[in-house]
Amino acid sequence: MKNKLLCFCLVLLVSSVYAQMGYQPSSGNLEAREEFRDNKFGIFVHYGIYSMLANGEWVLENEKLRQSEYAKLAGGFCPSRFDAAQWVSAFKASGAKYVCFTTRHHDGFSMFDTKFSDYNIVKATPFKRDIVKELADECHKQGLKIHFYYSHADWGREDYPVGSTGKNTGRRMKENWDSYYKFMNNQLTELLTNYGQVGAIWFDGHWDQDKDFDWRLPEQYNLIHRLQPDCLIGNNHHLAPIKGEDIQIFERDLPGENKAGFSSGQPVASLPLETCETMNSTWGYNIKDDNYKSVETLIHLLVKAAGKNANLLLNVGPQPDGKLPVATVERLKGIGDWMRIYGETLYGTRGGIVRDWGVTTKKKDKLYVHILDWKDKVLFLPVTDVAIKKAFVFKDKSKLSFIQNKQGVILQLPELPSEIDYIVELQLKD
Numbered sequence: 001m002k003n004k005l006l007c008f009c010l011v012l013l014v015s016s017v018y019a020q021m022g023y024q025p026s027s028g029n030l031e032a033r034e035e036f037r038d039n040k041f042g043i044f045v046h047y048g049i050y051s052m053l054a055n056g057e058w059v060l061e062n063e064k065l066r067q068s069e070y071a072k073l074a075g076g077f078c079p080s081r082f083d084a085a086q087w088v089s090a091f092k093a094s095g096a097k098y099v100c101f102t103t104r105h106h107d108g109f110s111m112f113d114t115k116f117s118d119y120n121i122v123k124a125t126p127f128k129r130d131i132v133k134e135l136a137d138e139c140h141k142q143g144l145k146i147h148f149y150y151s152h153a154d155w156g157r158e159d160y161p162v163g164s165t166g167k168n169t170g171r172r173m174k175e176n177w178d179s180y181y182k183f184m185n186n187q188l189t190e191l192l193t194n195y196g197q198v199g200a201i202w203f204d205g206h207w208d209q210d211k212d213f214d215w216r217l218p219e220q221y222n223l224i225h226r227l228q229p230d231c232l233i234g235n236n237h238h239l240a241p242i243k244g245e246d247i248q249i250f251e252r253d254l255p256g257e258n259k260a261g262f263s264s265g266q267p268v269a270s271l272p273l274e275t276c277e278t279m280n281s282t283w284g285y286n287i288k289d290d291n292y293k294s295v296e297t298l299i300h301l302l303v304k305a306a307g308k309n310a311n312l313l314l315n316v317g318p319q320p321d322g323k324l325p326v327a328t329v330e331r332l333k334g335i336g337d338w339m340r341i342y343g344e345t346l347y348g349t350r351g352g353i354v355r356d357w358g359v360t361t362k363k364k365d366k367l368y369v370h371i372l373d374w375k376d377k378v379l380f381l382p383v384t385d386v387a388i389k390k391a392f393v394f395k396d397k398s399k400l401s402f403i404q405n406k407q408g409v410i411l412q413l414p415e416l417p418s419e420i421d422y423i424v425e426l427q428l429k430d
C-alpha cells in the first residue's frame with residue numbers, strides 16, 4: 001500500500017514538472033505579440049516560379065504537371081521589373097505594418113539563397129538575385145516587419161512523405177522523413193540567421209498529412225525560438241493552436257466564422273489572431289482572375305477583423321515580370337487613403353462588440369463605433385461595462401447626443417450613416 005502511494009505521488013510530481021516544461025514565451029516575444037495585435041494590417045505576397053504560368057500557386061497540383069517539367073520554369077524566371085523598394089512603398093502606403101512573403105511554397109522552389117537545395121532563385125534562375133533578402137532589407141529600411149511563409153508540404157522532393165496532395169507530380173518517392181525534417185530545419189536556420197529580425201514564421205501544409213502524423217513541431221518551434229526568441233510562430237493547420245505557437249491563423253474566415261470551410265475544427269484562442277484573405281480569388285498570380293474585391297469591401301474586412309480582435313493579412317500576387325498588378329496597387333492606395341484618416345481607430349485597438357451593422361474597437365479611454373451598414377438615425381449599443389463621457393462623429397468632431405442606461409447606450413446620429421465606415425468616437429470616463 002505504502003509503495004502504491006509512493007508511486008502515485010511520484011507520477012503526480014513527474015507529470016506536474018513535465019507540464020511546466022512547456023513553452024514559455026520570452027518577454028520580447030510577449031511584447032512582439034502585443035505589437036502584432038496593435039499593427040492590425042499586413043500584406044501577404046505569393047510569388048514564385050508558378051507565377052509564370054499565371055494560374056495560381058497550386059498549378060503544379062491542379063494541372064497534374066510533372067515536377068521534372070515544371071522545374072524548367074526556373075531557367076526562364078527573370079522578373080526584370082522586380083523592385084523591392086516599389087513593392088514595400090506600395091505596401092507601406094496602404095497602411096500595412098508587415099509583409100509576409102512565400103519563401104518556399106508547396107512546389108518546393110526556394111525563393112531565397114539556400115545551401116540546402118539548388119532548386120532556388122539564386123542558383124536555378126537567370127535572375128540570380130535573392131528576392132527574400134532584397135525584400136527583407138527593404139522592409140527593415142522602410143520600417144515594416146518581415147514575416148516568412150514556409151510550406152511544410154513539398155510536391156517535388158523525393159524525401160517528403162507524400163501526403164494528400166502532390167501525388168501526380170511524377171517524382172520518385174524515396175520517403176525519408178528524417179532527411180526532409182533536417183532539410184526544413186536547415187532552411188529555417190538560414191531564414192532566421194541571414195535576413196535580420198524576422199517578425200514571424202508562417203507555416204502551411206500541415207493539413208497535407210493524416211491527423212496522427214508526427215511533424216515534430218515542438219522541436220522545430222524550439223529551434224525557431226532559440227534562434228530568434230521574439231519571432232512569432234503561426235501555423236495554418238486549421239486546428240486549435242499547438243504548443244509553441246504565438247499567433248493563431250484563420251484562412252479566409254474571420255475568427256469564429258466558417259464560411260470558407262477551413263475553420264470548423266478551430267476554436268478561437270486567446271493568442272493574437274490573424275485572418276488571411278485574397279484581394280481577388282487566388283493567392284498566386286492568375287491571369288484570368290479579375291474578381292477583385294472593392295476598396296470598400298476590403299476596408300470592411302479590415303474593420304470587421306479589428307472588431308473581432310484579429311489582424312487582416314491581405315494577399316497580393318505579383319506578375320511574372322515582378323510588378324504588382326495595377327488593380328492591386330489601386331486597392332492598396334485606396335485602403336491607404338482611408339487609413340491615413342481613420343487608421344487611429346484601428347491601430348493599437350482591441351476588439352469589442354460585433355453586430356450586423358458593424359463593430360466597436362477600443363483603445364485606452366476611447367471606444368470607436370464603426371457603422372458599416374445601418375439605415376436608421378438611432379443606434380443601440382449594448383455597452384454596459386463603461387460610462388460614456390462624450391460622443392462625437394470621428395470625421396468632423398461634431399457632438400452627438402446619447403442616452404446611457406443599464407442596458408446600454410442609445411446613440412442619436414445627425415444623418416443616415418452612408419460612408420464606407422461611419423465612425424463615432426465615445427470618450428469613456430475613468
Ligand code: GLC
Nearest residue numbers: 057058204205236251276283
Ligand atoms: C492554403 C493554400 C496555399 C495558400 C494558403 C494561404 O493553405 O494551400 O496555397 O498559400 O492557403 O492561406
